[in-house]
Amino acid sequence: MYKILKAEQLAANIYLMDVEAPRVAKHCLPGQFVIVKMDEVGERIPLTICDYDSEKGSVTIVFQPIGASTTKMKDLKAGDYFEDFVGPLGRPSEFTEMDIEELKKKHIVFVAGGVGTAPVYPQLKWLHERGITADAIVGAKTKDLIILEDKLKEVSNLYLTTDDGSYIRKGMGTDVLRDLVEKEGKHYDVCVAIGPMIMMKFVCLLTKELNIPTIVSMNPIMVDGTGMCGACRLLVDGEVKFACVDGPEFDGHKVDFDLAMKRQQMYKSDEGRALLKEQEGDTHHGGCGLCGGDK
Amino acid sequence: MADVLRKVPVREQDPKVRAANFEEVCLGYDEEEAREEATRCINCKNAKCIAGCPVSINIPAFIKETKEGNIEKAYQIISESSALPAVCGRVCPQESQCEGRCIRGIKGEPVSIGKLERFVADWAREHNIKPTPATEKNGHKVAVIGSGPAGLTCAGDLAKLGYDVTIFEALHKEGGVLVYGIPEFRLPKEKVVAAEVENVKSLGVKIETNVIIGKSVTIDELMQEEGFEAVFIGSGAGLPMFMGIPGEQANGVFSANEYLTRNNLMKAFRSDYDTPIAMGKKVAVVGGGNVAMDAARTALRLGAEVHIIYRRSEAELPARVEEVHHAKEEGVIFDLLSNPVEILTDDKDWVTGIRCIRMELGEPDASGRRRPVEVPGSEFEIEVDTVIMSLGTSPNPLISSTTIGLDINRRKCIIADEEYGQTSKEGVFAGGDAVTGAATVILAMGAGKAGAKGIHKFLSEKYKRG
Numbered sequence: 145m146y147k148i149l150k151a152e153q154l155a156a157n158i159y160l161m162d163v164e165a166p167r168v169a170k171h172c173l174p175g176q177f178v179i180v181k182m183d184e185v186g187e188r189i190p191l192t193i194c195d196y197d198s199e200k201g202s203v204t205i206v207f208q209p210i211g212a213s214t215t216k217m218k219d220l221k222a223g224d225y226f227e228d229f230v231g232p233l234g235r236p237s238e239f240t241e242m243d244i245e246e247l248k249k250k251h252i253v254f255v256a257g258g259v260g261t262a263p264v265y266p267q268l269k270w271l272h273e274r275g276i277t278a279d280a281i282v283g284a285k286t287k288d289l290i291i292l293e294d295k296l297k298e299v300s301n302l303y304l305t306t307d308d309g310s311y312i313r314k315g316m317g318t319d320v321l322r323d324l325v326e327k328e329g330k331h332y333d334v335c336v337a338i339g340p341m342i343m344m345k346f347v348c349l350l351t352k353e354l355n356i357p358t359i360v361s362m363n364p365i366m367v368d369g370t371g372m373c374g375a376c377r378l379l380v381d382g383e384v385k386f387a388c389v390d391g392p393e394f395d396g397h398k399v400d401f402d403l404a405m406k407r408q409q410m411y412k413s414d415e416g417r418a419l420l421k422e423q424e425g426d427t428h429h430g431g432c433g434l435c436g437g438d439k
Numbered sequence: 440m441a442d443v444l445r446k447v448p449v450r451e452q453d454p455k456v457r458a459a460n461f462e463e464v465c466l467g468y469d470e471e472e473a474r475e476e477a478t479r480c481i482n483c484k485n486a487k488c489i490a491g492c493p494v495s496i497n498i499p500a501f502i503k504e505t506k507e508g509n510i511e512k513a514y515q516i517i518s519e520s521s522a523l524p525a526v527c528g529r530v531c532p533q534e535s536q537c538e539g540r541c542i543r544g545i546k547g548e549p550v551s552i553g554k555l556e557r558f559v560a561d562w563a564r565e566h567n568i569k570p571t572p573a574t575e576k577n578g579h580k581v582a583v584i585g586s587g588p589a590g591l592t593c594a595g596d597l598a599k600l601g602y603d604v605t606i607f608e609a610l611h612k613e614g615g616v617l618v619y620g621i622p623e624f625r626l627p628k629e630k631v632v633a634a635e636v637e638n639v640k641s642l643g644v645k646i647e648t649n650v651i652i653g654k655s656v657t658i659d660e661l662m663q664e665e666g667f668e669a670v671f672i673g674s675g676a677g678l679p680m681f682m683g684i685p686g687e688q689a690n691g692v693f694s695a696n697e698y699l700t701r702n703n704l705m706k707a708f709r710s711d712y713d714t715p716i717a718m719g720k721k722v723a724v725v726g727g728g729n730v731a732m733d734a735a736r737t738a739l740r741l742g743a744e745v746h747i748i749y750r751r752s753e754a755e756l757p758a759r760v761e762e763v764h765h766a767k768e769e770g771v772i773f774d775l776l777s778n779p780v781e782i783l784t785d786d787k788d789w790v791t792g793i794r795c796i797r798m799e800l801g802e803p804d805a806s807g808r809r810r811p812v813e814v815p816g817s818e819f820e821i822e823v824d825t826v827i828m829s830l831g832t833s834p835n836p837l838i839s840s841t842t843i844g845l846d847i848n849r850r851k852c853i854i855a856d857e858e859y860g861q862t863s864k865e866g867v868f869a870g871g872d873a874v875t876g877a878a879t880v881i882l883a884m885g886a887g888k889a890g891a892k893g894i895h896k897f898l899s900e901k902y903k904r905g
Contacts, residue, residue, distance in 0.1 A: 167650060167655040167656055168655060170656075171654065171655060171656065181611055185706075185711055185712045185713055186713050187705070187713040187714045187715075188611070188705070188714075211713070211715075212713040213713045227611070228611040228648070228649050229649060230609070230611070230649035230650075230651060230655070231651070231654065231655065232654055232655070233651070233654060367697055367700055367701060367705070368609075368610060368619075368677075368700060370609055370651060370677065370835060370837065371677065371678050371835050371837070372619075372677035372678065372679070372696050372700070372835070373679070373694060373696045373697035373700050374678075374679040374681070374693075374694035374696060374697055375693070375694075375697045377681075377688065379688060384681060384683075384687075384688075389835075389836075389837065403688055403788070406690060406787065406788040407688065407690060407788075409690070409787075410690045410691075410717065
């Protein structure tokens with residue numbers, strides 16, 4: 145059992161929890177993720193690591209309720225327990241293995257969207273602790289959905305933007321990146337983009353045009369997270385890769401986003417759920433929690 | 440009196456009934472039937488069945504006790520050699536092992552050793568009989584990686600020798616392939632697997648779930664920081680293989696591992712569990728092994744019409760004859776001598792069908808089986824909405840890539856000697872699918888025993904040297 149040390153709501157539909165998991169906390173590096181399972185009947189949910197403290201033995205997760213399990217998870221409080229919490233999974237970000245002096249010469253920009261802001265924080269923090277302060281562009285639909293603003297400001301040069309202009313500026317993260325490069329003459333050696341797949345796809349289209357090598361963090365459907373089930377397979381440069389063991393970070397210019405997005409719809413999107421329901425009729429008991437198949 | 444040439448028949452659920460439920464197919468013997476079947480054993484002096492058993496159970500001895508009604512004694516004899524008799528009695532390929540060597544089998548049917556083992560193990564469980572733990576602990580700590588058949592066997596044997604054993608399991612449940620891979624209708628999870636895992640724990644073995652060796656902690660850390668003096672790797676072969684044909688990335692294409700894990704481990708077939716599964720109305724399972732049969736029979740129980748697509752003929756099906764027979768009885772359709780060339784999809788990338796080509800058998804290849812050759816121009820399509828790829832698995836490189844000095848071969852299998860499971864790294868032993876590639880439960884158990892023997896020898900010699 146894994147104790148929840150802290151639970152708070154960060155934004156309208158985004159939750160943060162500190163969980164006691166000493167083995168995970170001790171081995172975490174930026175770029176990795178965990179899988180949590182709330183209770184016996186819960187689904188295995190891959191989640192972003194937002195922070196970790198190896199001394200306290202705690203790991204911070206941030207999530208957005210989507211399916212049946214995450215919807216129940218949001219009601220857990222400090223003092224409650226997760227039945228299962230496993231990790232760290234996936235490979236750490238490439239820069240964690242680079243020579244620090246080399247890394248210091250690089251100009252890095254992060255582009256984050258929505259709940260994708262959470263996994264960007266440990267990367268920026270790791271770099272900041274080593275004397276590298278990167279630029280971070282964080283986009284949210286509206287002011288209420290911005291998370292971790294103060295924490296990000298401590299470890300990066302933060303550029304915030306909202307789709308509806310309700311805070312700081314109006315526009316997408318890609319608009320900010322284009323302005324920084326084209327209007328302010330910024331040069332970047334590498335871009336790290338994390339967020340919804342559609343956002344990562346558009347960042348990649350832009351950075352290809354701007355000739356900035358780009359790393360993305362993929363979050364496909366996953367079951368075990370150790371390479372066993374093959375559910376998280378992606379096409380990268382025409383080759384099949386498993387996000388859980390080969391990733392989750394990949395060269396964004398080589399990822400087949402259109403295919404990845406179609407696969408993601410299988411259980412997640414309204415479209416996928418509707419399709420499942422249509423295909424399976426009454427036999428679909430889903431578990432997605434939203435399609436009414438459980439009834 | 441029984442016909443000595445024929446096995447006492449075993450009761451099974453009616454195929455029509457069981458095709459719609461996840462209850463166990465084979466119902467096993469009752470005591471009367473078991474004692475009757477036991478009388479067929481002629482108690483050979485030079486018992487060939489023992490040599491055919493990868494864990495060398497004293498088969499004639501346990502059958503003799505069964506015949507005489509001393510079932511508890513029979514159980515103690517089996518558990519001297521095996522930690523998982525209720526599992527083995529259900530999923531071992533007895534026809535090619537113990538029963539394959541039985542003298543009775545020359546003229547008639549061999550003694551039903553598997554069903555007798557199952558009876559004895561089930562009886563012991565129902566009567567709450569446990570294996571005998573070690574009388575004295577020796578205080579030496581050993582780590583076992585993986586709680587599947589290899590790991591449980593190795594841990595059980597070491598605990599009986601007095602070692603302080605901890606098993607590390609990557610998933611949230613103990614049992615490895617016994618819980619995520621083999622379906623409920625062939626191997627009940629709570630009644631059988633959980634009970635046998637409890638038996639291993641009753642010997643003093645600790646199990647830590649949710650620990651991925653190589654990620655949560657490395658082998659070197661276990662040995663240098665956590666005080667483990669030897670390690671046994673029984674991590675299995677979990678990476679699924681795909682064909683590399685067009686359409687394989689479409690929605691509705693699963694590896695057998697994913698399909699079975701969602702059902703067996705995550706209980707997706709039960710509406711009170713959260714994990715979803717795309718059930719499909721028409722399902723194609725590609726492959727002909729035991730795992731393919733398991734996936735096919737699972738899909739059937741979820742209400743689908745199921746086709747097994749296999750490129751050779753029935754004679755070459757790698758699955759156990761009993762499994763093929765059960766699948767057929769339940770209504771699985773076999774499309775033999777057929778090989779998929781493409782998975783067809785709609786504009787939303789969902790599976791709509793599978794295009795195959797007919798095959799014929801040519802000359803024998805390196806495996807000794809006749810090689811399948813494509814018949815030009817014989818392509819045909821089957822309309823399906825789900826495809827399950829069951830082409831085999833290879834070992835996960837997570838451990839080998841994070842353990843310095845651990846040698847692997849070209850197929851990413853860990854190199855270990857057969858007698859003791861010794862790897863290229865001192866104090867580290869390995870066995871089961873991680874070493875051999877995908878094989879059977881009982882072969883993994885044999886390797887677990889070899890590993891325990893190796894670790895005991897290694898640590899005994901080390902402490903004798905002082």
